Amino acid sequence: MDLRTDLNFFNLLAGSYARLLGTELVPKHERAEDAVAWLYHDAPFGLLAHNTAEDPVFVYGNRRAQTLFGYDWDEITALASRLSAEAPERSERQAFLDQVTRDGYVTGYRGVRIAKTGRRFWIERATVWQLIDEHGKLHGQAAMIPQTTALPE
Template structure:
């Protein structure tokens, strides 16, 4: 199922929000935007780096994870999109969190976040140089947050 998830119309649309928001906020493309929205959704899903996003719920739930993310978290699509994003991270201290929020407020994104994440099987890994950005639809409405990183180290428990 997960290998064809990118073909679903709602995922194609969501992929455009991820890509458009990244370009708008960060000022560069997350990946080369070639072809149709469906081709771009496929490229995003099979990109050689992690891309995840969550919605605007009080307890945000993941609503997108590309194949690298699913592999890293050792989880399938159906289970991933039911996972609260908070539950995959170790708590960060308040000062670090406050600094991150201030940077997002000033820049619209954070591009140097690092933190420990936990896979579905309990494996811990440190993500590095992570970009976190707000997602907005074409009308400018806030619709969640996304994260992207290409560097991580597995942590021996």
């Protein structure tokens, strides 16, 4: 299944965000398909989502996230999410994700990430939330990245 244009997955992303944060992830569109396309192609923020596997793998990365991390769709959706951070940063990342699990979401997150090329950068003001459907089932976690800052080479 291709989650780039999947309406059910979009509803999980946007619906869980709205339920947990009390605000909309995506601006209103006349047609749901247009909202799905906007999030993938045109959103000014990076959006990543990973599954609930023991070693979670990204299942979604919009175009902005692909640009930030330097992976195409096929590469990013095969990447263990822990590999988006360098080894020394992984324990800090895991502690943060544990907080998201406990609280449902966290806003204002800042952490160092690594692109495919090895380029390091800060993600800033990120919001990470649990992907919980309307029946309470957990499907993973998602991150909205509105800002990044390059680190010196």
